[in-house]
Amino acid sequence: MITLSINGTPIQASEGMTVLEAARQEGIEIPTLCYLKALGPFGVCRLCIVEANGPGLIHAILPSCNLKVFEGLVITTDSAVIHEIRRTMIELLLASTPLSESLRWLAIKFGVEASRFTPDKKDPCILCGLCVRVCRDRIGASALSFAGSDSNRHVVAEEIRIDKEACIGCGTCANICPVQAIKLEDMESDRKIVLYGKVASRFELVKCDICGNPHTTQEFIDSVVSRLNEEQKKGVRNLCPECARHYYAEAMTGHFTADVRGNR
Amino acid sequence: MMEKAFSCWNNKEIESALPLKYGDLGVAAVIGWGGIQVFDTRLDIVELCYQYAQAVQNNSCGQCIPCRTGMRVLSDLFAKIRDGRGEERDLDYIKSLSIAISKASMCEIGQSSPRVFLYLLENFRDAFEATVKGGGGSGPEYSFHSLLTAPCMQACPIHLDIPKYIEEIKAGRFRESLDCIKSRLPLPGIVGRVCVRPCESNCRRGLVDESLQIRHLKRFVADYALKCTPNTRLAADHAAQLASPSSLPRVAIIGAGPSGLTCASFLAKKSYEVTIFEMLPESGGMAAVGIPDYRLPRDIVREEVAEIEQLGVKILHGKALGPHFTLEDLERAGYKAVFIGMGCHCHKSLDIEGEDRGYYGYVPGVYFLRNINLGLMDEVPKGKKMVVVGGGNVAIDCVRTAFRVGFDESHIVYRRSRREMPADSVEIDDAEAEGVKYHFLTAPKRIIGENSKVTGLECVRMELGEPDASGRRRPVEVPGSEFVIEADVIVAAIGQEGDFNCMCNLPGVEVTKKGAIIVDENLMTTRNGVFAGGDCVTGPDVLIKACAHGRLVSMAIDEFLTKGKTETLGEVLDEKFLAGLKVYDPAESIALPAGPGRVAVTHEHPSERINDFREVDKGYTADEAVSEASRCLRCYRVVMYACPDDPSNA
Numbered sequence: 001m002i003t004l005s006i007n008g009t010p011i012q013a014s015e016g017m018t019v020l021e022a023a024r025q026e027g028i029e030i031p032t033l034c035y036l037k038a039l040g041p042f043g044v045c046r047l048c049i050v051e052a053n054g055p056g057l058i059h060a061i062l063p064s065c066n067l068k069v070f071e072g073l074v075i076t077t078d079s080a081v082i083h084e085i086r087r088t089m090i091e092l093l094l095a096s097t098p099l100s101e102s103l104r105w106l107a108i109k110f111g112v113e114a115s116r117f118t119p120d121k122k123d124p125c126i127l128c129g130l131c132v133r134v135c136r137d138r139i140g141a142s143a144l145s146f147a148g149s150d151s152n153r154h155v156v157a158e159e160i161r162i163d164k165e166a167c168i169g170c171g172t173c174a175n176i177c178p179v180q181a182i183k184l185e186d187m188e189s190d191r192k193i194v195l196y197g198k199v200a201s202r203f204e205l206v207k208c209d210i211c212g213n214p215h216t217t218q219e220f221i222d223s224v225v226s227r228l229n230e231e232q233k234k235g236v237r238n239l240c241p242e243c244a245r246h247y248y249a250e251a252m253t254g255h256f257t258a259d260v261r262g263n264r
Numbered sequence: 265m266m267e268k269a270f271s272c273w274n275n276k277e278i279e280s281a282l283p284l285k286y287g288d289l290g291v292a293a294v295i296g297w298g299g300i301q302v303f304d305t306r307l308d309i310v311e312l313c314y315q316y317a318q319a320v321q322n323n324s325c326g327q328c329i330p331c332r333t334g335m336r337v338l339s340d341l342f343a344k345i346r347d348g349r350g351e352e353r354d355l356d357y358i359k360s361l362s363i364a365i366s367k368a369s370m371c372e373i374g375q376s377s378p379r380v381f382l383y384l385l386e387n388f389r390d391a392f393e394a395t396v397k398g399g400g401g402s403g404p405e406y407s408f409h410s411l412l413t414a415p416c417m418q419a420c421p422i423h424l425d426i427p428k429y430i431e432e433i434k435a436g437r438f439r440e441s442l443d444c445i446k447s448r449l450p451l452p453g454i455v456g457r458v459c460v461r462p463c464e465s466n467c468r469r470g471l472v473d474e475s476l477q478i479r480h481l482k483r484f485v486a487d488y489a490l491k492c493t494p495n496t497r498l499a500a501d502h503a504a505q506l507a508s509p510s511s512l513p514r515v516a517i518i519g520a521g522p523s524g525l526t527c528a529s530f531l532a533k534k535s536y537e538v539t540i541f542e543m544l545p546e547s548g549g550m551a552a553v554g555i556p557d558y559r560l561p562r563d564i565v566r567e568e569v570a571e572i573e574q575l576g577v578k579i580l581h582g583k584a585l586g587p588h589f590t591l592e593d594l595e596r597a598g599y600k601a602v603f604i605g606m607g608c609h610c611h612k613s614l615d616i617e618g619e620d621r622g623y624y625g626y627v628p629g630v631y632f633l634r635n636i637n638l639g640l641m642d643e644v645p646k647g648k649k650m651v652v653v654g655g656g657n658v659a660i661d662c663v664r665t666a667f668r669v670g671f672d673e674s675h676i677v678y679r680r681s682r683r684e685m686p687a688d689s690v691e692i693d694d695a696e697a698e699g700v701k702y703h704f705l706t707a708p709k710r711i712i713g714e715n716s717k718v719t720g721l722e723c724v725r726m727e728l729g730e731p732d733a734s735g736r737r738r739p740v741e742v743p744g745s746e747f748v749i750e751a752d753v754i755v756a757a758i759g760q761e762g763d764f765n766c767m768c769n770l771p772g773v774e775v776t777k778k779g780a781i782i783v784d785e786n787l788m789t790t791r792n793g794v795f796a797g798g799d800c801v802t803g804p805d806v807l808i809k810a811c812a813h814g815r816l817v818s819m820a821i822d823e824f825l826t827k828g829k830t831e832t833l834g835e836v837l838d839e840k841f842l843a844g845l846k847v848y849d850p851a852e853s854i855a856l857p858a859g860p861g862r863v864a865v866t867h868e869h870p871s872e873r874i875n876d877f878r879e880v881d882k883g884y885t886a887d888e889a890v891s892e893a894s895r896c897l898r899c900y901r902v903v904m905y906a907c908p909d910d911p912s913n914a
């Protein structure tokens with residue numbers, strides 16, 4: 001166990017934990033945009049900055065999502081300096097992506113009424129990388145990637161690009177995007193993945209074996225099945241989430257819990 | 265307009281600093297990561313800030329919000345003030361933005377660049393306020409030029425874009441990483457193995473815990489590409505180019521060493537018709553016939569040479585300048601420019617008794633290694649016990665090679681202590697692990713022979729006295745301490761020198777007394793159209809410097825042949841200018857906690873590896889490379905200088 005202090009309170013954390021994890025464990029809130037527990041730290045949104053003091057650190061300002069805890073670390077999450085920088089960054093976010101609903105909520109929470117800075121181009125995306133990482137690290141499709149700029153070789157990230165061939169239409173990116181720059185549009189059995197307002201890929205949805213409602217893409221099912229062993233493969237059913245819940249409940253209890261067959 | 269000239273760099277105010285120069289041009293002002301220096305007070309400071317903010321924004325990688333959007337907003341604000349539309353509160357905005365960007369950005373571009381704005385607002389706020397109230401003054405016109413560097417990049421003789429190629433590895437884009445390296449260096453597999461890595465001693469991560477393994481990362485991407493698409497990898501890229509026969513003039517290159525190969529590669533890419541004349545049957549220079557295979561496998565050298573040949577470069581083996589042809593012959597054959605990259609292949613003698621007796625078993629190090637490398641084992645003296653004299657990399661290569669060609673014992677005799685050894689410390693340790701015996705503070709006095717065969721080396725003990733010109737303490741003999749080390753073979757490896765015989769017989773090409781070809785800033789010799797670089801200009805040096813020379817000469821030859829110009833190359837001027845700005849500050853304290861340190865590379869076990877020439881270092885796996893790359897702090901720095909458009913105005 002490691003002892004550190006956050007906002008004046010001594011805290012125990014296990015080795016290898018980040019300051020963000022330690023703080024959340026204690027119920028101390030630190031805002032984040034590009035961090036998700038399932039994906040780990042990425043360190044680009046910089047909203048999670050804290051002030052760090054301790055051995056070798058004097059008034060250092062560091063992102064807490066990838067700062068590992070160590071003995072004697074003294075963290076302040078809400079000093080005036082941090083607050084000021086964080087507010088400025090929220091204003092910058094608003095200036096780059098003014099149309100985002102969730103960013104406006106964030107702004108309100110941190111007392112930012114309006115950005116002091118004029119937006120120039122209205123960017124739909126904050127380049128947080130969540131979609132890229134979830135697609136690569138969790139879904140395993142690697143259909144999304146950061147694209148640099150053709151005219152400026154220094155630019156590593158200018159926009160998100162999608163590889164249509166690799167996309168399996170699962171829609172996880174759309175669910176994860178904090179600013180709805182990627183959207184999932186299902187119409188009957190037609191699914192569209194819409195990136196920055198343009199249709200990026202299109203799929204036909206397969207129907208649930210029980211209720212017959214279109215629910216997911218064949219490509220997604222194939223990708224899940226390909227990762228199962230022979231035994232597991234035998235248990236695969238083509239069911240929508242709702243029917244699956246009932247189906248497996250029945251398998252366990254012997255009762256099919258609702259009559260959803262064909263009438264949803 | 266400023267009231268007086270001022271200078272603040274790396275947190276130090278410099279009273280009455282001397283005006284900086286870019287080449288012969290007087291610089292009006294410099295602004296950058298380290299601060300600002302203003303020499304010409306008529307320059308509009310707001311315009312300078314605007315230009316700098318723009319340059320920083322152009323260099324931003326776009327990944328983190330503070331830098332990506334913040335620098336854009338900052339430069340908008342400066343433009344607004346400069347154009348007379350500024351308001352008092354804009355200065356406060358600039359301040360809070362500069363704080364946020366410098367404190368919260370992900371890398372040094374954002375962290376280091378806006379600090380200068382805070383300094384200016386603190387010390388010269390009235391100048392900004394005056395512009396807010398009255399708009400910018402109208403003075404002479406200036407042009408602004410920005411340069412991008414990093415501590416590691418600055419130390420690298422060929423200035424590879426190190427943070428960029430590391431970044432690509434971090435993102436898993438290995439191919440792109442290699443492309444980035446190759447845009448400046450055609451021999452990544454070679455350099456990725458044997459470079460002495462000056463970059464790593466300038467790495468800022470080293471100030472936090474340990475420097476990045478920059479060289480191993482380079483080797484990783486070079487090997488990765490080799491594994492994925494051996495040999496054919498360049499073919500596609502350059503097929504189109506090869507299809508069109510070059511219409512540009514013919515260029516002759518003397519020597520297929522690192523400098524010659526690099527020069528040839530870049531000239532061929534520019535569509536010149538390039539022929540390399542190489543005296544030995546093997547290409548690669550010291551990379552092939554000097555450095556042993558256990559550090560640099562021959563396949564790697566051959567692979568990279570083959571790639572250069574695929575660009576259309578012709579290599580003619582067994583052709584030596586001097587014995588076989590002259591510079592005039594080349595001229596007559598229609599070569600419009602010549603690059604001499606013939607290295608330093610002659611050995612320096614020990615100047616001790618017995619050296620000139622022609623004993624079997626006495627051999628200079630470079631010849632010992634060359635014969636082994638060329639497979640001429642009959643030429644290599646046999647025996648059980650070898651003693652090597654010297655303390656550099658060549659000495660270590662000889663002493664480690666000894667085991668691999670059948671010697672049971674291998675000793676090294678060096679006149680100073682371990683600390684002063686010029687050889688790479690990793691090499692020194694590796695040799696020790698293999699069983700090499702060191703005799704420090706020991707100097708050779710006499711080679712002892714019997715029946716025209718070496719039997720031992722008489723040595724004398726030394727102690728360290730006052731420091732000499734090189735800063736190392738000068739060894740002095742301890743009187744009466746002579747002793748003999750028995751030996752079957754003695755190898756002298758105390759240095760190489762140029763081939764005087766050849767060099768001194770090149771009409772119009774001047775040579776120093778020490779045997780180095782004299783060149784100007786563009787590496788042109790005293791003979792028009794004849795250039796030289798690498799070891800034959802610097803004396804025995806390192807591979808990457810030879811490559812850097814080769815690259816520079818390729819540009820100089822291009823300029824010379826297209827424009828007939830001999831003005832100093834922009835690259836040379838940039839390099840000199842940056843060298844004056846202290847890109848790496850070893851005293852800097854970096855507010856980051858130490859991490860677990862560098863990702864170690866695995867080696868072949870010493871007891872196994874000494875039996876043959878298998879490669880000792882195993883290199884990184886992809887996962888190891890990515891986690892090592894993630895340690896990089898991306899210490900890019902942007903600097904900008906302003907020059908008056910009309911130099912007579914300076």
Ligand SMILES: Cc1cc2nc3c(=O)[nH]c(=O)nc-3n(C[C@H](O)[C@H](O)[C@H](O)COP(=O)(O)OP(=O)(O)OC[C@H]3O[C@@H](n4cnc5c(N)ncnc54)[C@H](O)[C@@H]3O)c2cc1C
Nearest residue numbers: 519521523543549550554584585607798799805806807810
């Ligand atoms: C044993 C040894 C180990 C070394 N280890 C390292 C190391 O680990 N790291 C490092 O950075 N550097 C190392 N070096 C130094 C490095 O190899 C050299 O600095 C580098 O090879 C110089 O390149 P170059 O092109 O100038 O000359 P060279 O590599 O010497 O190449 C010159 C070429 O010109 C040819 N040539 C010579 N004369 C003529 C002529 N008259 N006509 C035609 N061709 C001619 C030669 O045969 C040779 O192929 C080592 C050197 C040696 C000897």
Ligand code: SF4
Nearest residue numbers: 125126128129131177
């Ligand atoms: S599309 Fe959404 S999730 Fe993906 S990088 Fe942009 S903002 Fe983040």
Ligand code: SF4
Nearest residue numbers: 416467468896897899
């Ligand atoms: S941390 Fe990275 S950018 Fe900084 S000096 Fe080291 S290698 Fe270069």
Ligand code: FES
Nearest residue numbers: 034043045046065
């Ligand atoms: S959550 Fe830490 S930088 Fe985004």
